[in-house]
Amino acid sequence: MNTSVLVINCGSSSIKYALIDSDPNASRLAGLAERLGSSEACLKGNTSSGKRFTQTLPNADHAEALKAILERLEGRVPGAVGHRIVHGGEHFTQAAMIDDHVIDAIEATAALAPLHNPANLAGIAATQDVFPDLPQVAVFDTAFHQTLPPRAYRYALPEALYTEYGIRRYGFHGTSHAYVSQRAATLSNRGAGGWLTAHLGNGCSTSAIWNNQSLDTSMGLTPLEGLVMGTRSGDVDPGLHAHLHRQLNWSLDEIDNVLNKQSGLLGLSGLTNDMREVEDQALAGHKGAKLALEVFCYRIAKSLAALSCALPQLDGIIFTGGIGENSPTVRRNVLALLPHFRFSVDDVANEATIRGKEGKVDNADHHGPEVWVIPTDEEGRIAMETRHCVETSE
Numbered sequence: 210m211n212t213s214v215l216v217i218n219c220g221s222s223s224i225k226y227a228l229i230d231s232d233p234n235a236s237r238l239a240g241l242a243e244r245l246g247s248s249e250a251c252l253k254g255n256t257s258s259g260k261r262f263t264q265t266l267p268n269a270d271h272a273e274a275l276k277a278i279l280e281r282l283e284g285r286v287p288g289a290v291g292h293r294i295v296h297g298g299e300h301f302t303q304a305a306m307i308d309d310h311v312i313d314a315i316e317a318t319a320a321l322a323p324l325h326n327p328a329n330l331a332g333i334a335a336t337q338d339v340f341p342d343l344p345q346v347a348v349f350d351t352a353f354h355q356t357l358p359p360r361a362y363r364y365a366l367p368e369a370l371y372t373e374y375g376i377r378r379y380g381f382h383g384t385s386h387a388y389v390s391q392r393a394a395t396l397s398n399r400g401a402g403g404w405l406t407a408h409l410g411n412g413c414s415t416s417a418i419w420n421n422q423s424l425d426t427s428m429g430l431t432p433l434e435g436l437v438m439g440t441r442s443g444d445v446d447p448g449l450h451a452h453l454h455r456q457l458n459w460s461l462d463e464i465d466n467v468l469n470k471q472s473g474l475l476g477l478s479g480l481t482n483d484m485r486e487v488e489d490q491a492l493a494g495h496k497g498a499k500l501a502l503e504v505f506c507y508r509i510a511k512s513l514a515a516l517s518c519a520l521p522q523l524d525g526i527i528f529t530g531g532i533g534e535n536s537p538t539v540r541r542n543v544l545a546l547l548p549h550f551r552f553s554v555d556d557v558a559n560e561a562t563i564r565g566k567e568g569k570v571d572n573a574d575h576h577g578p579e580v581w582v583i584p585t586d587e588e589g590r591i592a593m594e595t596r597h598c599v600e601t602s603e
């Protein structure tokens with residue numbers, strides 16, 4: 210097979226893409242088409258000579274944005290397309306060649322990831338229109354977490370809700386947790402022992418990984434459970450839904466919308482879902498922003514402490530995602546809330562490890578668990594799994 214893979218990560222109003230060669234030294238064409246469906250959609254990316262470009266796409270939908278993306282690939286036709294699919298339910302423990310059966314299975318789980326799966330399906334349809342003859346592969350966020358044992362994936366609910374309706378914890382961001390934990394195991398002397406990972410982007414989740422296998426994670430049936438996120442509440446009292454309905458007469462759709470789109474950093478700060486602005490405003494003394502930062506960090510620390518129960522031993526912790534990779538403040542605040550774990554952060558290294566830098570940020574001479582910052586590479590991992598899936602199906 211021609212070994213370059215076009216990776217497509219379709220969100221509801223954006224598409225991230227990357228054209229990835231099997232030679233890691235080859236230049237990677239990558240970019241983002243955002244605000245799709247609005248009058249000022251925009252495509253940003255790089256060219257093989259490293260130049261940045263920006264292109265306005267008037268009123269573009271997913272299909273039009275994909276066409277514009279393909280025109281930016283400088284004539285390089287990929288050998289396969291790899292799609293990020295957020296929810297694969299229990300059907301998929303690894304990547305799968307896309308056919309009608311796989312599309313039906315993705316549709317069947319769409320209700321569990323309403324912000325993600327419908328957009329992922331739109332990305333598949335648009336790509337199949339443009340490349341009807343290329344192999345297309347689905348790489349699932351949930352697949353890496355299929356190693357969770359029942360004690361971690363079952364809710365304490367009547368059994369039939371699991372056996373008949375698949376209501377259980379699935380976990381997400383699997384390609385990211387898998388990539389960063391394997392990278393840390395390669396870079397650290399500790400190897401593939403016990404690692405806690407914190408993927409902190411717009412969506413946020415933690416995971417406990419032992420010997421390259423996920424043993425527990427903070428997201429559950431849907432990507433709403435767990436940590437505070439950009440606009441998602443994370444954990445709330447399960448009694449909240451009934452309370453809001455009975456007291457405020459809110460419909461299920463209204464409740465869902467508030468918890469998914471108006472909560473998290475945005476809800477707490479009353480300002481923004483963007484951590485950069487939350488930090489700036491917190492420094493300037495804005496009460497809501499200070500509270501948002503405090504709750505965000507406390508909930509991450511609490512989740513990491515809870516997940517440590519899944520591990521026989523703790524070798525280190527890994528921060529990744531836009532916030533994990535770029536915010537020394539969040540990393541410092543989270544670790545300060547975990548004094549029993551004997552982390553020892555090197556403040557200079559912590560401040561310096563931002564903007565795509567990879568490294569260990571603890572003091573070299575201490576004996577506690579290590580602290581790593583590892584920029585995630587969901588696209589690289591999706592390309593690797595896509596290539597493997599195509600080659601083993603040939």
Ligand SMILES: Nc1ncnc2c1ncn2[C@@H]1O[C@H](COP(=O)(O)OP(=O)(O)O)[C@@H](O)[C@H]1O
Nearest residue numbers: 409410411412482483484485530531532535536
């Ligand atoms: N320098 C920075 N300091 C703090 N947060 C940052 C910084 N750069 C990016 N972020 C945050 O990263 C988040 C986006 O993460 P990212 O992983 O890119 O998102 P996505 O989940 O959409 O891929 C936003 O909250 C953004 O504010």
Ligand SMILES: CC(=O)OP(=O)(O)O
Nearest residue numbers: 381382410411412432
């Ligand atoms: C699963 C999930 O939350 O994904 P994202 O971070 O891309 O929103």
Ligand SMILES: [Mg+2]
Nearest residue numbers: 410411412530
């Ligand atoms: Mg993300």
